[in-house]
Amino acid sequence: MSASGSYSLSPDPSPEDAAAVIAAIERFLADTTAPAPDAGPSVNGWLRAALLEGVGSADNDAIW
DSSP states (O other): OOTTSOOOOSSOOOHHHHHHHHHHHHHHHHHHSOOOOOOOSOOOHHHHHHHHHTTTOHHHHTTO
């Protein structure tokens, strides 16, 4: 920190410098972010509801 408490950039960064900073931030985020969980195969909504309700299972036939 300077004695006056402020910073200044001299000269302005070049486009290449700005691109290098952005690339470094993107690499940091990629290296430190947890991977997304595997969602697995998607199931049709109707099939999922039927599986959760147990529709068509042998156990449900016994109560009728």
